[in-house]
Amino acid sequence: MSSSEVVTHSSEETIQQGREIGARLKAPVLLLLSGDLGAGKTTLTKGIASGLGAASEDEVTSPTFTLVHKYDRGAPVYHVDLYRIADFHDLETLGLEDVFAERAVVIVEWPDKLTLRTHWPIVRIRLEHVAEDTRRIAIDDPAGVLTNP
Ligand SMILES: Nc1ncnc2c1ncn2[C@@H]1O[C@H](COP(=O)(O)OP(=O)(O)OP(=O)(O)O)[C@@H](O)[C@H]1O
Ligand SMILES: [Mg+2]
Numbered sequence: 001m002s003s004s005e006v007v008t009h010s011s012e013e014t015i016q017q018g019r020e021i022g023a024r025l026k027a028p029v030l031l032l033l034s035g036d037l038g039a040g041k042t043t044l045t046k047g048i049a050s051g052l053g054a055a056s057e058d059e060v061t062s063p064t065f066t067l068v069h070k071y072d073r074g075a076p077v078y079h080v081d082l083y084r085i086a087d088f089h090d091l092e093t094l095g096l097e098d099v100f101a102e103r104a105v106v107i108v109e110w111p112d113k114l115t116l117r118t119h120w121p122i123v124r125i126r127l128e129h130v131a132e133d134t135r136r137i138a139i140d141d142p143a144g145v146l147t148n149p
Contacts, residue, residue, distance in 0.1 A: 022049065025145065080096070
């Protein structure tokens with residue numbers, strides 16, 4: 001199945017969902033995480049990086065100001081936050097070309113700020129704030145990245 005939905009009731013549950021996603025991922029792949037401020041994109045990324053074996057969940061912090069964090073225990077994992085991207089000058093300093101230069105797992109928060117061009121398979125994950133501790137996580141995986149062995 002190429003799309004699925006789950007509801008979590010704590011950040012720990014969201015991290016666990018992320019771990020399951022991370023354990024199934026194979027580079028190269030681009031993950032686009034959308035959803036409002038505080039929807040849980042960074043929280044999910046903690047689990048994804050942990051499931052990949054790239055970093056522990058505590059090592060993963062929001063790249064809000066630095067824009068890109070790289071974790072390279074094992075295959076490289078880039079965690080990108082485009083929230084503060086204002087223009088193309090920012091984009092040049094960001095060096096996104098490097099991110100796509102090697103087979104990596106690239107996780108992008110606020111992906112709608114830019115048009116990202118890649119031939120890599122894309123997994124789209126939308127997080128929605130339902131209640132204080134409740135989030136809906138919808139996964140769209142048209143290439144079957146998470147289901148193919
Ligand atoms: N079920 C849940 N899943 C994820 N986070 C939750 C959940 N319940 C509560 N939270 C809390 O919501 C917040 C989510 O913050 P997080 O930084 O992951 O959001 P974000 O989508 O990355 O936001 P931003 O756009 O600002 O980067 C955290 O404080 C987390 O503890
Ligand atoms: Mg975030």
